[in-house]
Amino acid sequence: MRGFSQNRWSLAGLVVLTALLAMGAGDDARFNNLGHKLMCVCGCNQVLLECNHVGCAYSDRMRGELAAGVERSESDDLTLQTFVQKYGPTVLIAPTSTGFNRVAWVVPYFALALGVISLVVLARNWSHRTQPVSNSASQTPDMLDAYRRQARKETEL
């Protein structure tokens, strides 16, 4: 698990720092953007740049690699692909929007559409439904009026 790995930290820190220094402001934004599309793979389940990375065996190295990739001015896709090649598809924080992975994104909206449609149909059916008649056929209108008055009195506020 996480040990005191200060050597590794300082090394990676240096890599990141020099890389950051070498980059312009645009690269900075790209680093930040891409870093939020990747996961730390140590098992902490956190976004790479938000991983509490000191002592984490992976994230320092990954940050270094990302900085290097950004510095080489590769395209975003290429950088992310390099990570996928190296760490497997789970390194991407969310499913891609290609192939079967697209299903992940589409289904919630599909469910929303389905829900809204069924709700509208349901509401329509309901408002056309006839009101059940209350079972008071055996009573004369006079009596009912008396009870009605009683109900009104007892429920003023």
Add this chain to the structure above:
Amino acid sequence: MTSLVLLYVFYLPGKLRLGPEKTRLSFLQERKETVYENLRDLNFDFRAGKLPEADFKTMERSLEDEAAGILAEIASLERFEEQRS
């Protein structure tokens, strides 16, 4: 421990004290409470200005009809009980 537990579970001297059975009458009382509650809410919403008078009147009328039906049935059941006893 086991015998204590078994004693508690199976030793039932005398008559059991159970709650009342649910009757048609108690069911009607519950219904009446619900309809009354709805009537009070309706009154309240009307006084708070959430519905126009015309809507209020029709809705009040339908709820009062419902309440009257229930009250009538309660009364006739109670009379029936009285006669029986």
Add this chain to the structure above:
Amino acid sequence: MSQLGSYALLLALALSAYSFIGGLAALVWPGAQSERLGETARRAGIAVFAVVFLAALVLVAAAFADDFSIAYIFHHSNRDLPAPYKFATLWSGQEGSLLFWSLLLSSYGLILRLRHRTDTRLFAYASVIIAAVQVFFLLLLNFAAHPFAVMQGSLPPDGNGLNPLLQYPEMVIHPPMLYLGYVGFTIPFAFALGALIMKYPGEKWIHITRRWTMVTWMFLTCGIFLGAHWAYSVLGWGGYWGWDPVENASFMPWLTGTAFLHSVMMQEKRGMLKVWNMWLIFATFGLSIFGTFLTRSGVVSSVHAFAQSSIGDWFVGFLLVILAVCLYFYIVNRHHLRSEHRLESLVSRESSFLFNNLLFVLFCFTVLWGTLFPILSEWVQGKKVTVGPPFYNKVTIPVTLLLLLLTATGPLLAWRKTSLESLKRNFLWPFLGAIAVGVAMLVFGVRPWTDISYFYALMAGMLATLVALTVISEFVRGGRVIARHTGQSLLPSMLHLWHRNTRRYGGYIVHFGVAIVVIGILGTPFNQEAEKEMGYGDKVSLGPYTLVCRSYTQEDNPNYGNEWAIIDVFRGGKQITTMYPERRFYKASQQTQTVPRIHATVREDLFLVKDLYLVYEGINPDTGRPIIKAHLNPMVPWIWIGVLVMIFGTITALFANAAPVRVTVPARVPEPATVGAGD
């Protein structure tokens, strides 16, 4: 000791099996003897509590006695573990937490069985269903995850200890709260299923379970937010929610449970949505069992997951049985669930509940979908993918904002039908207030067009204002009606108003709390952070604060060794506090942990409290100086404040309503010609 515990578990299994079978027999074959049989079943259910309690007591006693002959104690405790965590051993591992679950279920069962006289028959049904659930957990405890299994071979001198991440005060309270919530949904479930099976006339069962459901919901809410707060104060990344599968597992029953709390009112008041409510509570119970399954089966990887084990199969089996039973009784008795009223207008409280339910269920579905998609993906395309925060945020944030909009409009709608005129009139001032807040946010530099998160923050601010203002206006408007009627002044009238209908007005307070929580959550774009290596006297500035490193040092104690820094915090040249970010190395488990320090600026900014959050990241070996990361989280404290408001609101909703002003006038009825039973 382990023998006593094992025996207690076996006895509990026998008793709950008897409670189930005996109770069932009494219900299926009514007769002269069945009442007595049912009574013995009820008592067996009560006895289960005593016996399971004994088993739990034995386990806790073993933890305090450092009895490492019991494997569970060896794996989850050690001699130097502080006492509160030894107590928490009961729920810190797989077997113990299943025992704890069983204990809580039997406690809920105890209360239910003691109150059986409210409605003996309905309670007998509920009791049998609870006994069935109890049988499942006791089977698990006896045959799949035995907490009293003994160590093989020679007795170890000391235990493995508790994971240091778990050595935090909330360990003692977060799991019990969460479990109380999870387990508690068994009660409304049992009543609902019981009512369906016996074709219970009327909706009284909802009235009976109303408080159970609210209390359960409150525990689950507490549990979830305590977990979030724990993550925030322990993990040291400045966040509190990571859409981890296990977090999701606790959130899903909360979502369906919240939907149920709302929609069940439609059934109680108007006899509508009976089928929907039935399935909603089935789903809530199913999801809480499913959540337990997710945590324990190793199906998904998570920081929370217990060790991988075979008990997953047991849970799948149990879930299938639940589904089959619910489906069977639904199909057989579905006619009983026919709606009594129709929807009269789209502009009504009823339809706002319909949309509310749609959104909650959609939310829950999205979370479920995201949690299970990695498994589906592995199955379909042979590789696992990660479904992380961006996926969830994309769907859930807009849904949350829509829910907030409904929260704002719902209270303004009357049951059955509302006039658009009144809606416009009542909405005008809150709407203008929300616009004013939006304009103020723009003036103070929120730029919604630069980043979607700013747009969300802006919407959250405006909608939360809308909710707050409609809640206040509802109190004032209602208070005025009471004031006119009784002649009291406004404030006592508002109190009277709450007392007339505690659930409604307590609920409005909960809404108010929710609005505050959402502000806290969607205020993330205003967070700032800084990271620096700090020697003696080094400074870092962050927002209006200046952090100065006074000193740093190292220490050692039997449980852990630690390093920490002393940081003075200044604002406007004046020192406001001193903070001690720390890092620990736990000896028994050989693990490192950062201990972030949080200072909520309550005294400095009364109305705009912020969190100053310091993390000791480590030492730079070249210079020997500590590296400190500082976060300034201006909105996070509002989450905890909002939760407190939510809990307060729920508690006020639990009070009994004041009796309405009763004018009981017997109706003067003309004598009828004939008298019928009228049944």
